[in-house]
Amino acid sequence: xxxxxxxxxxxxxxxxTYQGDGNRERPDPASQNFEAWNAYVYDRLNPAxxxxxxxxxxxxxxxxxxxxxxxxxxxxxxxAFMRSTHTSTARRKAEDKS
Amino acid sequence: xxxxxxxxxxxxHIGSHGNFEHGVEIILTETGxxxxxxxxxxxxxxxKLIAAIRTVAGLALPDGAGGGLSDGVKSxxxxxxxxxxxxxxxxxxxxxxxxxVTPAIGTVTDLSHGRTAIRIAGPKAEWVLxxxxxxxxxxxxxxxxxxxxxxxxxxxxxxxxxxxxxxxxYVFRSFARSFWKALCHASEEIGYEVQ
Ligand SMILES: [Zn+2]
Numbered sequence: 001x002x003x004x005x006x007x008x009x010x011x012x013x014x015x016x017t018y019q020g021d022g023n024r025e026r027p028d029p030a031s032q033n034f035e036a037w038n039a040y041v042y043d044r045l046n047p048a049x050x051x052x053x054x055x056x057x058x059x060x061x062x063x064x065x066x067x068x069x070x071x072x073x074x075x076x077x078x079x080a081f082m083r084s085t086h087t088s089t090a091r092r093k094a095e096d097k098s
Numbered sequence: 099x100x101x102x103x104x105x106x107x108x109x110x111h112i113g114s115h116g117n118f119e120h121g122v123e124i125i126l127t128e129t130g131x132x133x134x135x136x137x138x139x140x141x142x143x144x145x146k147l148i149a150a151i152r153t154v155a156g157l158a159l160p161d162g163a164g165g166g167l168s169d170g171v172k173s174x175x176x177x178x179x180x181x182x183x184x185x186x187x188x189x190x191x192x193x194x195x196x197x198x199v200t201p202a203i204g205t206v207t208d209l210s211h212g213r214t215a216i217r218i219a220g221p222k223a224e225w226v227l228x229x230x231x232x233x234x235x236x237x238x239x240x241x242x243x244x245x246x247x248x249x250x251x252x253x254x255x256x257x258x259x260x261x262x263x264x265x266x267x268y269v270f271r272s273f274a275r276s277f278w279k280a281l282c283h284a285s286e287e288i289g290y291e292v293q
Binding site: 006007008009012014015060061062063 | 141163164177178179181232233234239246247248249252254
């Protein structure tokens with residue numbers, strides 16, 4: 001499985017660390033809404049298909065990434081920086097893809 | 099001035115080794131820069147940091163991810179978004195950057211004693227490195243001056259291409275001797291010279 005890091009280009013999956021389901025919405029840290037916290041910690045869509053995920057390029061540039069992966073085929077449909085301001089330094093790779 | 103010891107020394111043997119009867123195809127050496135500095139810009143401050151690199155090191159970074167250049171004495175390359183490694187033959191680079199890179203722009207980390215720079219050169223350099231790292235070493239994919247962050251057996255390495263058949267590899271100092279030995283073993287079958 002290859003993940004194309006927006007900074008580093010295509011890299012083997014061993015360079016990346018899975019950081020969990022990308023659909024979760026973290027409640028405000030001060031929130032005492034237990035249902036919201038319960039949903040954040042336990043509720044998962046677990047789809048058989050496209051899935052929003054958070055990955056870190058831990059063995060490369062160490063950027064956190066938004067990845068859409070198909071859970072049936074392992075196809076990587078899209079990869080983007082979690083932090084949108086990072087795109088400004090990733091011009092060459094972005095141009096290569098288009 | 100205090101003489102810095104090389105972590106490679108017990109395994110650093112000048113001369114030709116391995117299967118070199120038909121000539122050596124790999125040159126291995128330690129570049130031993132006096133300064134290795136890591137610079138990181140806060141989000142949105144990247145241009146100011148790149149300007150500081152130009153002022154302090156006299157190196158004009160090209161646009162783009164992993165872009166870099168070397169003038170033979172000083173080298174710079176991007177290794178992550180808004181982050182750069184700069185090396186200089188001379189000591190004192192971190193102090194110079196600490197004046198130019200204000201706390202509002204970003205951070206300066208002196209790694210001069212924390213990293214070891216190993217140079218691999220020769221017609222088979224790409225071929226040997228391909229045994230170690232799962233990245234594309236072909237010149238169009240990895241142009242001269244550019245840098246790459248990757249890992250070898252889960253241990254970080256930063257690689258800058260400083261010539262069409264020459265690469266400088268920055269590894270943790272504590273890991274350098276092991277990595278050096280592995281590089282020597284990988285070069286044995288084609289013959290290598292340590293300089
Ligand atoms: Zn990356």
